[in-house]
Amino acid sequence: xxxxxxxxxxxxxxxxxxLVGCVTTGDQHTAVSGAAGGGxxxxxxxxxxxxxxxxxxxxxxxxxxxxxxxxxxxTTHVTSIEPLLRLAVQQSNCFVITTIxxxxxxxxxxxxxxxxxxxGEYRAGSKQHKGQRVAADYYLEPQIIIDDSSLGQVGGVLxxxxxxxxxxxxxxxxxxxxxxxxxLYDIRSAVQISASEGSSTAxxxxxxxxxxxxxxxxxxxxxxxTPEGKATVAAFxxxxxxxxxxxxxxxxxxxxxGLGRGGTLQVK
Numbered sequence: 001x002x003x004x005x006x007x008x009x010x011x012x013x014x015x016x017x018x019l020v021g022c023v024t025t026g027d028q029h030t031a032v033s034g035a036a037g038g039g040x041x042x043x044x045x046x047x048x049x050x051x052x053x054x055x056x057x058x059x060x061x062x063x064x065x066x067x068x069x070x071x072x073x074x075t076t077h078v079t080s081i082e083p084l085l086r087l088a089v090q091q092s093n094c095f096v097i098t099t100i101x102x103x104x105x106x107x108x109x110x111x112x113x114x115x116x117x118x119x120g121e122y123r124a125g126s127k128q129h130k131g132q133r134v135a136a137d138y139y140l141e142p143q144i145i146i147d148d149s150s151l152g153q154v155g156g157v158l159x160x161x162x163x164x165x166x167x168x169x170x171x172x173x174x175x176x177x178x179x180x181x182x183x184l185y186d187i188r189s190a191v192q193i194s195a196s197e198g199s200s201t202a203x204x205x206x207x208x209x210x211x212x213x214x215x216x217x218x219x220x221x222x223x224x225x226t227p228e229g230k231a232t233v234a235a236f237x238x239x240x241x242x243x244x245x246x247x248x249x250x251x252x253x254x255x256x257x258g259l260g261r262g263g264t265l266q267v268k
Contacts, residue, residue: 032237036090044091048237049244051094056137059101059187060085063142081142084233085240089140094244098136138193139185142236145197146179177201178232182239184247191259194246198239202231 034043039054062082082102089095099106117128177199184194256264 032084032088032233034087034091036087039093041091041093045237047241048088048092049094049241050092051244051248053093054096055094055247056096057134058089058095058097059136059139060089060097061139061141062102062104081233081236085140085142085236088237088240092240092244094247095138095140096134098134100136101139136187139187141183141185143181143183144178144232145181146177175201176231178235180232180235180239182236182243184243189259194243194250196239196243196246198235198237198242200231200235200238 033045034041036042036044060082062080086097090097099109113128116122116126117130122128178201179197179199182194182196182198183192185191186193255261
């Protein structure tokens with residue numbers, strides 16, 4: 001029981017004095033929170049980059065067909081990145097989001113539309129005629145490059161500070177990193193408009209709690225859940241902030257002779 005009380009004190013003190021116990025994204029502590037409705041947002045993170053006017057309509061890839069999707073979900077228990085990306089994008093007011101890109105949502109909305117339009121069971125004047133869908137101008141693709149790669153244990157940082165109990169915990173703490181990218185494409189031309197990288201770190205408390213036995217881990221159930229998934233989400237927010245900053249200074253690229261007409265690197 002004494003070890004358990006010491007563990008409680010250490011975890012609370014650790015979050016106060018060591019940023020490795022919290023999710024971080026470089027110099028910014030970005031996270032997704034609050035809500036969005038149209039161009040208005042509530043309780044959005046103050047560090048989220050914003051636009052005065054939307055730049056166009058956006059399709060967000062849901063990632064379900066990506067190689068990293070299944071492994072990431074089973075490891076972190078994060079079921080989907082896309083809803084949080086959509087929330088952050090709408091809160092930023094940089095794009096108007098469409099359902100295109102989310103295969104499941106788009107399929108269900110299409111089914112509902114077809115049912116209401118063709119079944120004959122709905123009231124006249126329900127405005128189910130064709131030509132109402134909004135096209136997406138741009139396509140946003142998220143990719144996980146490094147999925148919670150271990151940066152090593154941090155026992156040397158804390159091990160000599162207090163007593164053997166602290167040393168046992170410190171030896172089990174492990175810092176992990178997530179590195180992600182976001183790519184933005186113009187749908188009509190299929191040209192890449194922007195790309196950005198984001199990163200985040202998190203500390204794994206799971207092994208530390210295990211070192212004190214089941215009773216300690218059970219008593220601190222909230223701490224036993226590692227923040228690795230949250231770190232990856234924060235990395236995507238870091239990447240999105242960087243992309244918005246770059247787009248503020250956007251200049252369209254041009255090639256002498258026109259895009260897609262042979263380029264300037266000629267073969268003789």
